[in-house]
Amino acid sequence: MNRISCFDKGRELYNCGRYKGAVEWFLKGLMVEHCNVCRAWLGNCYEFGLGVEKDLVLAKDLYETSRVHLLTSEIDGMLGKWIDERLVVLKGMDGSVSRMMEEVGNVKVMKLVNIDSTPQWRYNNDEVVVLVSSRESLLEGFCYAERDLPEKNREWNCDGSNRFCDGYVVEADYYRLEVRRGDAERYSMRMTDRELCVWFPKRACLEYLYVQETILKKVKELLWKRAQEVIPPVLERVAQRIGVEYGECHVVKSLRNCAAYNYALNHDITFSSSCVQLPVESLEALCVHELTHNFVLEHGRRFDDKMKELGGEEMLELYRNLWNEGRWAYMVY
């Protein structure tokens, strides 16, 4: 089906007053065929509430975006003149647009001038934000949301299989994490000894991606704080035990993967905060591994021999099994 027929189909329905059907064809023309005329006609439907709920902000934006796509020769043509007329009428109709979408909750669309790829997604406490380029209309942002969000929402997971629920608990060597519903309107966190708690708002819907993402953000924050308390003393203890010196110990906020790094120039050692999820012995093995880098830069036979010399066979074995540790997998996504 070519561009003409999508628009023509829509216009045919429009002319007989079957606006709902017309909007469907215009949308298809816009999203599938990138038809700019459809964009302008959709603006008309939103301006007068034909087949859709009237929305002047969306309407103005559709006309405006359509105008951006006009060729110089078209600006003085019928379409260009009509668009300019409508833009005068709709002057000042600017603002952001939000919609409540089934399955995914509040969705807000915003435009970004310098954007590498579109659409982009951001998760606020109470909404998903869809960012589109300034050459796309806000309506296109909603179309992306309709197309992609339900799938993202279904796929979201925090441990490879499930989501945070009311009463989500992880017991690990260095902390006990609990996520539950609070009785306030806001998110809150608490950290005592090894207890990490995240409370989500009493009305938050756990089905929504942005709620899950927000909880994850808080969990990351808490685990990072805990990691800063836990990891430096472990490194210090291990270094003393095996008699190796190092520079400073840093912990960076990252739960994407479990990693540590020994900076060759000054032997500063940096850990990602995800390492706090390891059991005691495994974290020690990781420390021995990093300290071994003081003597051998590259991994290999020579490295393994040195690590064995410093920490013993058991540490080497533990380090090899590090990546099989199940307890941190729940954060990797």
Ligand SMILES: [Zn+2]
């Ligand atoms: Zn290494």
